[in-house]
Amino acid sequence: MAKTLPKTDVVIVGVGWAGGIIASELTKSGLNVVGLERGKERKTEDYFMVHDELRYALRYELMQDLSKETITFRSNEKIRALPMRQYGSFLIGDGLGGAGVHWNGQTYRFLPYDFEIRSKTVEKYGKGKIPAEMTIQDWGITYDELEPYYDKFETMAGISGEENPLGGKRSNPYPTPPMKKTPAMQMFAEAAGRLKLNPYMVPSANLSENYTNPDGISRAACQYCGYCERFGCEYGAKADPVVTVIPVANKTGNFQIRTHSNVRRIMHKGGKATGVLYTDVTTGEEIVQPADIVVVTSYVFNNVRLLLLSELGRPYDPATGRGVIGRNYAYQVIKGSAIGFFEKQQFNNFAGAGALGVSLDDYNGDNFDHSELNFIHGGVVSLGQTGARPIQNNPVPSGTAAWGPEFKTKSLHYANRALSIGTQGASMAYKHHFLDLDPVYKDVYGDSLMRITFDFEQQDREMSKFLAERCSEIMKEMGADKVDYLKELGPYEIMTYQSTHNTGGVMMGSEPDASAVNTYSQMWDADNVFVVGASSFPQNAGYNPTSTVGALAYRAAEGILKYKDKGGLLV
Amino acid sequence: MDRSDKKKSPEQRAVDRSRRKFLVNTGYALGGIVVGGALGTLIGRKPAAKPAPANPREAGQAAPANYNRALMFFNQEQFRIVESATERIFPEDENNPGAKSLGVAFFIDHQLAGEWGFNGRDYMSPPFYTGEKEQGYQGRLKRREIFEIGLREMDNFSMTRYEKSFVELTGEQQDEVLKAFESDEVKLTTISAGGFFKMLRSGTLEGAYSDPLYGGNLDMNGWRMRGYPGNQMSFTAIIDKEFTEIEPASLQDHLVSH
Ligand SMILES: Cc1cc2nc3c(=O)[nH]c(=O)nc-3n(C[C@H](O)[C@H](O)[C@H](O)COP(=O)(O)OP(=O)(O)OC[C@H]3O[C@@H](n4cnc5c(N)ncnc54)[C@H](O)[C@@H]3O)c2cc1C
Ligand code: SF4
Secondary structure, three states, X not given: OOEEOOXXXXXXXXXXXXXXXXXXXXXXXXXXXXXXXXXXXXXXXXXXXXXXXXXXXXXXXXXXXXXXXXXXXXXXXXXXXXXXXOOOOOOOEOOOXXXXXXXXXXXXXXXXXXXXXXXXXXXXXXXXXXXXXXXXXXXXXXXXXXXHHHHHHHHHHOOEOOOOOOOOOOOOOOOEOOOOOOHHHHHHHHHHHHOOOOOEEXXXXXXXXXXXXXXXXXXXXXXXXXXXOOOOOOOOOEOOHHHOHHHHHHHHOOEEEEOOEEEXXXXXXXXXXXXXXXXXXXXXXXXXXXXXXXXXXXXXXXXXXXXXXXXXXXXXXXXXXXXXXXXEXXXXXXXXXXXXXXXXXXXXXXXXEEXXXXXXXXXXXXXXXXXXXXXXXXXXXXXXXXXXXXXXXXXXXXXXXXXXXXXXXXXXXXXXXXXXXXXXXXXXXXXXXXXXXXXXXXXXOOOEEEEEEOOOOHHHHHHHHHHHHHHHHHHHHOOXXXXXXXXXXXXXXXXXXXXXXXXXXXXXXXXXXXXXEOOOOEEOOEEEEEEOOHHHOOOEOOOOOHHHHHHHHHXXXXXXXXXXXXXXXXX | OOHHHHOOOHHHHHHHHHHHHHHHHOOOOOOOOOOOOOOHHHOOOOXXXXXXXXXXXXXXXXXXXXXXXXXXXXXXXXXXXXXXXXXXXXXXXXXXXXXXXXXXHHHHHHHHXXXXXXXXXXXXXXXXXXXXXXXXXXXXXXXXXXXXHHHHHHHHHHHHHHXXXXXXXXXXXXXXXXXXXXXXXXXXXXXXXXXXXXXXXXHHHHHHHOOHHHOXXXXXXXXXXXXXXXXXXXXXXXXXXXXXOOOOEOHHHHHHXX
């Protein structure tokens, strides 16, 4: 029999970005909050020896231990799903702060188009533009409605940036000025200018200068140390939950964090959650934490998995298209890129920061005409300088041998002579891309793993080819002596790192029939359950997701406070 | 300069100076805000022990024995195969060291002896099925087992084709053997020859370029040859400048200087 603890106002499942934000907002308003986090405690002092590429980038020091839990994957329903036995396509966060600790900090807002993609596409190009099996939806909330929450997230994190000429309207400028511009970024910006494009500095959660936020949290400026993505920041310069929102929650005295607590079920009765069941992973003990409100912020995969394991909400059935939990899984199409080799110039490629770069949105959203194109949407185009660490960065021109003297000579020669331009292609939802419980494989507690059914579609192949060609044009304009770029996307595969931008499965919308949560991330089927994260994106935009996750978390926190007052569905 | 500084090479002192300057220049002393960074608690603290020179060849000292240079996993025969194979993958040339003098084979040995060799953080639960290419590695064997089999099969293949063991072959012949593995021309029942070659290749790059703490990248020479400065606390001063050559520093340098 599980031990039952005293009831709390709110229990939060997973203390990463979404969980941390909600904890800080609710505890500031006086609610008692318990945060259950499966991983360990984390602090900045842990990163004294962090400039270690092998340990953090290749052995995944900070990520989920796959021996305990992974996902299974298949390209389509005809194939047997098999476990992702080793890391590849995405890297799942674990421990206090979640993936928010080892992210890059590129903090883009989505475009107004993204939130109303179906209606705007139909309006401009007609119904025929959207293939029958493409299940994209409007979010039920517009950019303008979400704007104040973006602003809150950016102010909390101290985002460094400058206005995007093609972005949505802003109520305030970025709280800190843009990062420094490297010679390579300067070349990109100038080339883009000559091509009549609209470059701007990547909005960055690596601080351009010392910053104190409205909660009184002070952080130091980024040192461009080049060990950002996959690493924790030894300066606390990179906004992560551990150095921003979690200390604010702790200070109120209303927040109790329990690490090493793996939540396994949401307990519910008659359409209301009563609390959660978790395992103390240090003792194996099963514990029930009763709560008035349950907030699920355990990242996309476990958000969906916990609902399905708990039999809460209507599971998606791909055969009929009915049900919502697991529906509209999407990703990011990032392979459309170009790499340029410069004979006469060397760059400080070893230096950089996770969100250091220049971007442009001329080929993102509906900022360009799609009438003659076989795809919708597009993606942000960027030249980033994130620190080219030597094990993982050995670019050589196409046609070079993969090993031996030629590889060695060329990889040394080009180590500081190659630049790349990348894109983050949007990922549309399809009827046959979804998440459900794997019938065979289990985690270390005996619970079914999440199963992903996903592949790239014609839309993705056309879009990434188009984007790669645009990247190559800019690279040529920058004066590269040789440019290689993606010619053919190929199938989706689970082995190569692409991005940790998984989305969907608990999608947001204005109608209970076609969505799992409303725009406060409140479940239609259980009004005291809030499921927050990129799991609520109906499809993915052409940017990194976290700014939007943060905005939705601030909005959810507001909704929870309203709900605590009045109860019932908030919309 | 404290007393221990006098024993350091001019180069080492320069590194230390720049580090101190860095502490003054960055957030810790600037702007008057209190920052609890990984270094914040360490500032002003005396080094715990006398800094050992990271590079034994410095300052005219006799090189202390490198006790890291012994084997944790391979037997001598396996070690020699790995040493010659990785040297073919990443060979020495007129200007730069290759895998052998960087210590890559020691690196791979040490890695196989630990968690990585045991696939400690991989999902290794049954059932095992052959999957599609897109689904990644689906075998039940651990990396150390794959290496044992792979190295034995390299020798078997060498014997069959050239009647000599792998280490006795000419460099060109060794390349032929490696190519036969890389292209899966060699058909093995238990492991994928191509998959094994990939591990050998990625292990070579890891051994050449990981922090010397792991047994490869001897004296940071892997970093030096490609202008990679290793572990530096700050690039603020050069981030917007033209290419700058910086003498590399290691995690050991970082540990002993804080
Ligand atoms: C290498 C890398 C680079 C990235 N770079 C960027 C970037 O530049 N820009 C951007 O916008 N995004 C980036 N991301 C994505 C970003 O990290 C995520 O979008 C963000 O962290 C999501 O926040 P979250 O709160 O939903 O999940 P997380 O931050 O991952 O937090 C989820 C938490 O829930 C916990 N948890 C899960 N299951 C359970 C359970 N059953 N019980 C208890 N706890 C549980 C986890 O341990 C974790 O701590 C990057 C991600 C990675 C991995
Ligand atoms: S690049 Fe900047 S933000 Fe990133 S880890 Fe280094 S100092 Fe921190």
